[in-house]
Amino acid sequence: MATVDVVRSGSAGHTETDNYLTHSKGLLSWLLTLDHKRIGVMYLIATSAAFLLGGFFALMVRTELWTTGRTIMNHDTYNQMFTLHGAVMVFLFIIPGIPAALGNFILPIMLGAKDVAFPRLNLASFYLWMMGATFFLAALSFTGLDTGWTFYTPYSTTDFGTGKDNAIISAVMGVFILGFSSIFTGLNFLVTIHTMRPPGMTWFRMPLFLWAIYSTAIIQVLATPVLAITLLLLLVEKTLGFGIFDPQLGGDPVLFQHFFWFYSHPAVYIMILPAMGVISELIGVNCRRHIFGYRFIAYSSVAIALLGFLVWGHHMFTSGQSKLASVVFSAITFSVAIPSAIKIFNWLSTMYKGSITFNAPFLYALSFMFLFTIGGLTGLFLATLSVDVHLHDTYFVVAHFHYVMVGGALTSFLGGLFHWWPKISGKMYSETPARISALLVFLGFNLTFLPQFVMGTRGMPRRYYNYLPEFEPFHQWSTIGAYVLGAGALLAFATVIHSIFRGKPAPMNPWGGASLEWTCSSPPPHNNFDKAPSVEDCYDYDKLVWDEKTGGYLMRK
Amino acid sequence: MSEHAVADPHTGHDGHQGHNPFHAHHFDTPKQQFDAGKFGMWLFLVQEVLFFSGLFVFYAIVRVNHPEIFRWGHQALDPFYGFVNTIVLIFSSLTMAWAVRCAQKGQRTGLIVNLVITLVCAGVFLCVKYVEYSAKFEHGFLWAGRFNPHTEDHAGDHSATEGTTSHDSGHADASHAASAEGHGGHAHGPVGPPPKNAGVFFSIYFGMTGLHAIHVIAGIAAITWILVRSVRGDFGPDYFGPVDYVGLYWHLVDLVWIYLFPMLYLIE
């Protein structure tokens, strides 16, 4: 290989030591930074902390369910635990996780831009996130937030006359603020992708991760304001008695569900679309093969984003929604299955005749394929009207959305984290523990949630503190699985942290990626690119050459 | 809510800096920066429209299912106030659009004058809202949870709820003024007993106009900020993005009111 002419340095003129991490020093240089990479790293730390917090609540829930009857906590505590688990995971981790943390770091570099369009707004989004998280912690300290993450009325608007009221108000405020954080992030990304593409970066040269983030951003801007107004109405209902959702004042509790799911169903795609984008990158790079059906994957992202707005009523088949609306929503829901199927088949075809390496990111991608296929297919049961009536609000639903959200979003978050970690930190993580973590997450996850499908079909309702004794064995399998899953996730984070101190310096392009982020040094320089990079096909791996000396890949001249 | 990006103090210098102090380092040209800001502002407006949509849905549902609530409730609102506020807002929209033009042409005085007029209009709008709100509070025309219309009234003020004396409503001065405008001094006290859940009308009224008023207040803050920068002389033909963006926001506030006015004050 030594005979091939290669480019040794991605961004000429930058020395190894001048990068975004060393560009300026001091805590304030981080807290007031306008650099998308630093903001991305701060998001990464913050959302990972939220994940660990949410994971702790999950383990508490699973521990309590080890036996029917009381195991370690009372009814009230259990109800708070599952509420906080759901709310923290959804609002503080999954929704911002990939777009705001990984997206912030990677998006401008992948695009070939120096920064996002509005760096100050980007920092403001981060602080809005922090503020929202603070309100959540306040809700924790008020004790008694037990509405579930969905805040269904009239339970959430009941006047309890205890700390619970303050906890609910605080949490709703928190979600309201987090909503604006999400809107501003999405807005920023949309503008960045539209206006900051360098010459040559046409729409169909954009990496699929950017298409996914773009689709996600459309949802964030269009749907999140509806959540904001819904929560605002919930607040005035609870504090002033506006009579919107409260039947005693002439309101309609089912209306709340319409409002809530108009946001929250598209929000499911906020969670899964970026994950799909990450997987497209992981599969392309690690199979060293041009992604199969690029345009179909790109279009299907946008299709999912738009169709996602038309299906919210499938959460309400048993809610008292009319027959007519249920039938219409069911029919439209099936249409979302098609673009998801296209993606799976295209990823699969990318592997055909590839050159597949089994590093940790690819193992996470494989488990994504396994888990998301199950998650997607079980969605068919829930889209089917009559079957959903049986399965709605049972553990089947719990298992289904965990397969999508955890099996989809968490595995791709961890996969993406390992994939881009050399770029983010400039350090290589150690491969073996990372692979073990992927294995543990995969096994633990399946052990946790496969039994829940069985329980669900047999009628075990969700959000139950006590349950009928015949379900106990399934719950115990599930609890064991949860601990394995937790251990896997902890090992993944430990591996990453370990590499900061002990990791080898990362080469510019350790995996052989062909998109633009791999053409700048690891970690990237402060300004990403001094001059607009030349843009080529981001899935053409022929131009890369393995370089034994650095342990990475170099660009053919 | 400034969606524009200004120079990054931490930035090292690059080739593009120099000819415009407000040109941010990560944009190649001022045009790119302006377009990015404008696109961002439009997206923000999209977000605003959907933010308001929840209340419009609520309105539509109550309106279609319980028209009697509206037939009764809208009589408590004085169209004269709504009319005055409509004209005030439309006029402020005109001055705001004019301000943008002045900024584009580099006419600093015109820009400042137009912005001041816009601010004054916003202030007048809020004052009228205050007068309206206090009348509603006085008569107990509040949202569903606090809806408690008084038929007995404060000294010297005729009840707005006494339907039979509707030609002599509590807002006598307003009615006269309305006649002066040429729209007949009709009374605005609801006729007849309130229908079931009549308070929902006032939930909608306070919800919609309240959220709108919050946007007006935010607009005042944004315009004040623009005004300060105009006095400082920041804007000219090369750089007027912020004026344009705030203008767009202000027009959206006007736009929402254009719908709210007939929906709440006029339609039976």
Add this chain to the structure above:
Amino acid sequence: MSDHAAAHGHSDELAHEMPVSTLISVFLALVVLTLLTFDASYSISRPEYLGAPIFGTHISIFRPLFAALALPAETMRSLGVPIAMAIATVKAMLVILFFMHLRHDKALNNLIFFFCFAFFFLFIAFVLIDTLQYQGDISSFADSQATK
């Protein structure tokens, strides 16, 4: 981008400039349309309304129109919402196209703004259809409570 740019003599103009005459015309049109909304509303709901008393006479557009059509009272009432919304939409269009410069703006900005209204109507339509369908269950419950 437009002929005003040439007049201004600035080569790479950032945005279109709206002439003052257009701005003032739009403003006047908005005022007239506001008065028209009043006229329509009063013509429908107030039998004693003859028109706006201007120059010693009553001026009205809708009252003679309704009188000529001689519609039944119920039909006229049901016209209130569509007429008011139609006028409001014309006003909104004037504001959007001229004050907000959308007529001269990029196609993309046009697209997203009208796209968002599509979602807005989608939201209203679905929820409205559903609540209309189950309204009977609510009213029958309300009736049963009233008789108790």
Add this chain to the structure above:
Amino acid sequence: MLPILLASDSNTDPWLNWFWYQMPPQQLSPFAKGVDATYYFIYYVCVFFFVAIMAAMTYFCIRYRRKHPGEMVDKNAPTHSSFLEAAWSIIPSILVVPMFYWGFTDFMDMRSMPDGAYNIGVTGQKWNWTFSYGNGKGIVGGKLENVDWHDKKSIIRDLPAMHVPVNTDIVLTMNSKDVLHSFYIPVFRTKQDVVPGRYTKLWFRADRTGQYDIFCTEYCGDKHSEMLAQLVVDTQEDFDKFYNRVTNLVILFPDPVKRGEYLFNTRGCSQCHSLDGSPKANGGPSFLGAWGTEVSFEDGTSAKMDENYIRESVVNPQAKIRKGFGKIMSVGLLSKDEEFEGIIAFIRDLNEKAKK
């Protein structure tokens, strides 16, 4: 495959029962078989695709594993194929059509209430179900308190039981007193949220007797998981016995005072008679302080308020009209001895309470 599935009965088919625990619970209602058939159709489609995808994935992983980091791939491998992509857009689109269709038809079945069905009222409140028979003549309710959650028998014993006759269409008219609940009977594959401020309905027909679980599936607060009930499907004779038992006032209210209070509130007395001494508009005299007093009538006579007077006033209200009141009460609303005993005891008890 489908005809076999449609005919399959999870109660009797051992193969289905064995299959990987993927069994929904027993099927009882007319639509349960349809729901299960649709379930299995989707299930097998899913299994087919899942196995196919995973097999391909595994094969590719082994066959195309990278042997050296510098390895390059076949440049001529296709990067897209319109045929394939069209195929996997169209085939799934076709497969979901029957899923939607069967789901839709069974759903319409579930949600369309049959005519002439037996009606039971269901009230949900935090955290128990109450069942009302014969327009409120008989009420069944109960709460779980301190049961051993590992002993299903003890749980069942404490649960309120909704009895229904076998082979009869049952319509439940449901309402909630506080927050959302959801009424779920797994054996019938049916579920409906119970919403405050409106009625929601659910119907089913049990085709065999037995005892089955009922759950609340919409989170409703602290003891959501204890909001259970039992469905007891009786033969018609057993159901009649049950009905007589729950509507029998002596059994329901052994204490005559309580019985009287119940009658006062449920038989319309409270519309005209007050209990606080004040007269009701267009009504009759108050019951407070009346017992044992001498009451005077429109015709100038008077009598002592005792058992016989009350009985006569109920059976024939026009016989004696109290001074100052009109001939308002027309029909005797009570007929049985235990009812008279109750209302008399109730009125007498009012006096004693007032004295205290």
